[in-house]
Amino acid sequence: MQYSKDGLLRAYRRMATIRQFEERLHEEIAKGEIPGFTHLYAGQEAAAVGVCEHLDSDDMIVSTHRGHGHCIAKGCDVDGMMKEIYGSREGLCKGRGGSMHIADTSIGMLGANGIVGAGAPQAVGAAIAAKAAGKGKVAIAFSGDGACNQGTTFEAMNMAAVIKVPAIFVFENNHYSEHTGDAYAVGTALDIASRAEAFGMRAWRANGCDFYSTFEAMAELLDYVRSTNLPAAIELDTERFYGHFEGDPQRYRAKGEVARLREERDALKSFRASAVTKTYLSTDELDALDAAVGEEIDRAVEAARKAERPDPSHVLEDVYASY
Amino acid sequence: MQYSKDGLLRAYRRMATIRQFEERLHEEIAKGEIPGFTHLYAGQEAAAVGVCEHLDSDDMIVSTHRGHGHCIAKGCDVDGMMKEIYGSREGLCKGRGGSMHIADTSIGMLGANGIVGAGAPQAVGAAIAAKAAGKGKVAIAFSGDGACNQGTTFEAMNMAAVIKVPAIFVFENNHYSEHTGDAYAVGTALDIASRAEAFGMRAWRANGCDFYSTFEAMAELLDYVRSTNLPAAIELDTERFYGHFEGDPQRYRAKGEVARLREERDALKSFRASAVTKTYLSTDELDALDAAVGEEIDRAVEAARKAERPDPSHVLEDVYASY
Amino acid sequence: MSVMNIREAINQTLHDAMERDPSVILLGEDVAGGAGTAGGQEAIGGIWGTSTGLIGKFGPDRVIDTPISESAIVGAAAGAALAGMRPVAELMFADFIGVCGDQLINQIAKFRYMFGGKARCPVVVRLIYGAGMNSAAQHSQAFYNLLTAIPGLKVAMPSTPADAKGLLNEALHGDDPVMFFEHKALYGKKGEVPEGDYRVPFGHVRMAREGGDVTIVAFGRMVSFAEKAADKLAEDGIGCDIIDPRTTSPLDEEAILDSVEQTGRLVVVDECPPRCGLAADVTALVAQKAFTSLDAPPECVTAPHTPVPFSPELERAYVPGPPAIEAAVRRTLDWG
Amino acid sequence: MSVMNIREAINQTLHDAMERDPSVILLGEDVAGGAGTAGGQEAIGGIWGTSTGLIGKFGPDRVIDTPISESAIVGAAAGAALAGMRPVAELMFADFIGVCGDQLINQIAKFRYMFGGKARCPVVVRLIYGAGMNSAAQHSQAFYNLLTAIPGLKVAMPSTPADAKGLLNEALHGDDPVMFFEHKALYGKKGEVPEGDYRVPFGHVRMAREGGDVTIVAFGRMVSFAEKAADKLAEDGIGCDIIDPRTTSPLDEEAILDSVEQTGRLVVVDECPPRCGLAADVTALVAQKAFTSLDAPPECVTAPHTPVPFSPELERAYVPGPPAIEAAVRRTLDWG
Numbered sequence A, B: 001m002q003y004s005k006d007g008l009l010r011a012y013r014r015m016a017t018i019r020q021f022e023e024r025l026h027e028e029i030a031k032g033e034i035p036g037f038t039h040l041y042a043g044q045e046a047a048a049v050g051v052c053e054h055l056d057s058d059d060m061i062v063s064t065h066r067g068h069g070h071c072i073a074k075g076c077d078v079d080g081m082m083k084e085i086y087g088s089r090e091g092l093c094k095g096r097g098g099s100m101h102i103a104d105t106s107i108g109m110l111g112a113n114g115i116v117g118a119g120a121p122q123a124v125g126a127a128i129a130a131k132a133a134g135k136g137k138v139a140i141a142f143s144g145d146g147a148c149n150q151g152t153t154f155e156a157m158n159m160a161a162v163i164k165v166p167a168i169f170v171f172e173n174n175h176y177s178e179h180t181g182d183a184y185a186v187g188t189a190l191d192i193a194s195r196a197e198a199f200g201m202r203a204w205r206a207n208g209c210d211f212y213s214t215f216e217a218m219a220e221l222l223d224y225v226r227s228t229n230l231p232a233a234i235e236l237d238t239e240r241f242y243g244h245f246e247g248d249p250q251r252y253r254a255k256g257e258v259a260r261l262r263e264e265r266d267a268l269k270s271f272r273a274s275a276v277t278k279t280y281l282s283t284d285e286l287d288a289l290d291a292a293v294g295e296e297i298d299r300a301v302e303a304a305r306k307a308e309r310p311d312p313s314h315v316l317e318d319v320y321a322s323y
Numbered sequence C, D: 001m002s003v004m005n006i007r008e009a010i011n012q013t014l015h016d017a018m019e020r021d022p023s024v025i026l027l028g029e030d031v032a033g034g035a036g037t038a039g040g041q042e043a044i045g046g047i048w049g050t051s052t053g054l055i056g057k058f059g060p061d062r063v064i065d066t067p068i069s070e071s072a073i074v075g076a077a078a079g080a081a082l083a084g085m086r087p088v089a090e091l092m093f094a095d096f097i098g099v100c101g102d103q104l105i106n107q108i109a110k111f112r113y114m115f116g117g118k119a120r121c122p123v124v125v126r127l128i129y130g131a132g133m134n135s136a137a138q139h140s141q142a143f144y145n146l147l148t149a150i151p152g153l154k155v156a157m158p159s160t161p162a163d164a165k166g167l168l169n170e171a172l173h174g175d176d177p178v179m180f181f182e183h184k185a186l187y188g189k190k191g192e193v194p195e196g197d198y199r200v201p202f203g204h205v206r207m208a209r210e211g212g213d214v215t216i217v218a219f220g221r222m223v224s225f226a227e228k229a230a231d232k233l234a235e236d237g238i239g240c241d242i243i244d245p246r247t248t249s250p251l252d253e254e255a256i257l258d259s260v261e262q263t264g265r266l267v268v269v270d271e272c273p274p275r276c277g278l279a280a281d282v283t284a285l286v287a288q289k290a291f292t293s294l295d296a297p298p299e300c301v302t303a304p305h306t307p308v309p310f311s312p313e314l315e316r317a318y319v320p321g322p323p324a325i326e327a328a329v330r331r332t333l334d335w336g
């Protein structure tokens, strides 16, 4: 596959932004700066970015409780996200949503979701809209290995196949749903992608810790979906580097597991390695991006700290458009 | 497979009872004798009987809105059923359930159900109990081709595979869910049984208009499930001879479809044909059974007509065991 | 004005909306019917007769027959709405809200608020509800109480053909999710219906009758039962205000309070069981805000705290009827 | 008697029940945790710490970690109960009742009645609920109102460790389905807990305090807020009856009416939004049955009609607190 330098730099920057966003949250949460409970996306960057780099703002995604990566990859404003996570009035959702409920429908980010499995049917509906618009647009549902056991996910796949709409089911298999392993909780004979195939749709498989692998599989998949308006699925083998939520003691992990994953399955490392060997990009360029992202995240945290807090009276706003 | 004469006579009698029960209801409903709306099982007799002839009262089944056949096959009292359908106080459920909600937990009939897809998870729970009892017992969920699209059905199959319990998913594919064809509503690539396989369980396929075919496939399946305590599935290709509910104008049918089905796919006819050629049974014996069943149904209708009606005050009974 | 029944009023409103606005789509089980069959889709016209003729005019991309997957139906409606459409999702029976409850109570209801007021989710869910046809415990429930309890959902339940058109049309113009309850026993009810783009704003009662002695607040099918009771009472010279709230969320509190301030007597009639229902809701409203006006204890006429029974004798005992309403009215008048 | 917190009281009660009765099983997501992982199941002990130690003692056939499939969890519990077991199903968050609503409201709730009184379905569903931890709109709801509305379900919500044990134990002995609500912000609350087979019968309030001037009925976590408000009011010589109903279905109507008959004043405090909730339910009860006793309009202190917001400032404004309760009490006293 041919890559443009700009495209690769953009993809790297997005992945680095996700990584640094999450690493920084990890620190700030430990300090007690951030309310609520937060699910970090670090480790899965290649999945979100490998998928979303193919999209524009008319394509739509629905996300999960672990949604920061999807939001950043789809182009949500990083400042606005940080402010939202801090619970500020200036946040993307005025501080009413928080980490689990970030959305920006104006750029096709239809929402992170705290209910596991709720997003997949919504992507089918968005795909109805995409098909009606008639411009080869698609709607994507991100789901985890845990969410692939929720009835709604199955219904959504079946319905997408039946009504023939361009819905794409991206399964990020990070091998855990909370504290339970996919080896236990997913009864599937083969893999998650094979479930999608049982519903009569084509499915792909890729390495969700490797940008190139995900990006290339998605290129094929999207060619197929955009040209047929039929649904499809992809299973991405990926890893999460932190606990299920911040504060999770992770007693379910093997000894040294995270260290090994960070060594062997780091999407940024592997991107750097191939990017440099493939000579498109130099280490310096990537270092410069890392630094730029670092400053962006610093500024975002600074801004979020200082941002306006909600007033108690705001609690009553926006329940209805009109009442 | 070896059949005993007694066994075959019993099976025939059960199938004939279902058929005559339903044909008679069809007549009585047309007269306006019976309240509510009723889904007749005629045409699918070989499915219910081919499955349930293997069971005893420690094995459990959960049924559907089209449950009369399952009830009769599992051994529910035919008089009690008729009275229930007539809404009598003497009915199996005191007239509070009606056609869609017949149950007799004392013989392992855990209930017909008006909610499509609600039964499958309940069979998983019954299978937990069956496994705990440790006597090789099983729990069976009957589902239709429509119900196989409900999220609960998928969840149930996955959970049964994950927690390893002797739950059996019997899919009676009669090719319609209400007014919609399975050719449209089931997105599955292959068949319904293949969905079960995608969840990691073994699946069988049989002719649900032929007693021998269903019975023999179930024999194999039950051997497997009783000895492993693992779940399994079977898809039965079958037909319904009446409308979705009584009163359905059936405009979705092809011209002459029902006549053809009654000619080519009648489980009682095909049973007679093979039974007689295989010389186990004589036409006379089967005719005698038909007549006996006819009298039984006459008596049941007579009794139901005369049975005690509920008193308005009974409405408040049995909501709780204690309050 | 033309005379039609509620079924026809809903059908006409759907036709008009789909004609007017290409973003209106309809989805549900057998909303057309006949997909994948020899008979074909135009032969059927939906289970309830409310979607007759739509598939022929607007085709299967806009009139979408679905598999039996209520969560996916309502979820797809939610997603399509977030993506800019105006989906109408049909739940064949309101009893099925349990099957798709999350999409109703945690998704559609919350998007606007949770996403900072920017997301818009104008889904109309049509729920066919109510007892009276011996359909037993799982096909007879009203359940509008459960959805009225949920902030973010609007809830409407017309009792006349004009309101069926006006409220549904209003829902199809608004930007909020609307739970639209259609009583199966009212589909055949006839009445005059205004022509054209007729709308009934939410949160405004219909005064079904003015009588001045007692205030009866009745929901959905209960309105006609209240009218029957009031006819009887009129023979004894007792005049009833009968208030049909039409929407329970928003609720027109003022109109109810105004009437009670005049009559001093309140009877609330609700097809749901008594606990945490609308009878209690309206009674509590009046107890709090028209305390001094009440001349007698308020009366709640509701179904009993039981599932809906099958047998006709039992179902008749279950559904609140004119005699129970009449008796309650008399109790408020005889009190003291 | 020994002192423990609510988490420990629940854990102990589950241990005792599983020891005593082999038909008691526990199922839910991560009720043990660690299945299919290197860490193994004994390492975790459940998400909430309420099932610690169970898997080690009773093994994976009785402490069943499930996939994320709430309908199948509650449905399996229903089926196991029909088949003679006593399943305890855990819903990690009460917010998830929408995902498994049908099994709760159309299945478990109705079997006994619908099947003629013979079927028995003693499922205990444990629902972890409530706001106060900035968990936003989909992980903070109380929702006991929705289940109280359903005939056939019993609903309990302890606010002390003793009641947590006594009510859960009672549920595990009964033959009815029980929705057992555990407030996440109360898990750490300590108190004395009786030893042995201690049971608290359903439908009997706990008089948390007797004061005689005003009746406060408060649910779950709201009891402690009512106590705080009452402490403040006591400084001004105002004495509050604080009633903790402990079960909302059945509800101990008599105890509430008795108190109001003495005090003439009612304040109901409920963590749910106002519409069709328990505040309205209790207010309507009192308005109907203690009409002449009321000396002032009843007061409902509830959450607002909005989803639960994320931001701490907003969530604090959302949850009814002691100041709002105090103000409501004063309004009832200043009235007239």
Ligand SMILES: Cc1ncc(C[n+]2csc(CCOP(=O)(O)OP(=O)(O)O)c2C)c(N)n1
Binding pocket: A064, A065, A066, A114, A115, A116, A117, A143, A144, A145, A146, A147, A148, A174, A176, A177, A178, A244, D029, D068, D070, D092, D096, D099
């Ligand atoms: C309906 C529902 N059930 C349970 C939960 C609690 N929960 C939140 S995340 C999660 C695990 C999800 O696993 P997976 O889909 O693999 O996503 P991951 O956390 O690995 O990103 C669970 C059980 C929930 N939020 N919603």
Ligand SMILES: Cc1ncc(C[n+]2csc(CCOP(=O)(O)OP(=O)(O)O)c2C)c(N)n1
Binding pocket: B064, B065, B066, B114, B115, B116, B117, B143, B144, B145, B146, B147, B148, B174, B176, B177, B178, B244, C029, C068, C070, C092, C096, C099
């Ligand atoms: C959850 C739910 N959705 C819809 C219905 C309405 N309904 C009753 S039977 C039925 C069709 C069921 O089809 P299938 O499973 O094939 O069973 P069959 O009627 O063919 O026996 C439908 C849609 C229902 N009862 N429950």
Ligand SMILES: [Mg+2]
Binding pocket: A144, A145, A146, A172, A173, A174, A175, A176, A177, A178
């Ligand atoms: Mg995962």
Ligand SMILES: [Mg+2]
Binding pocket: B144, B145, B146, B172, B173, B174, B175, B176, B177, B178
């Ligand atoms: Mg069928």
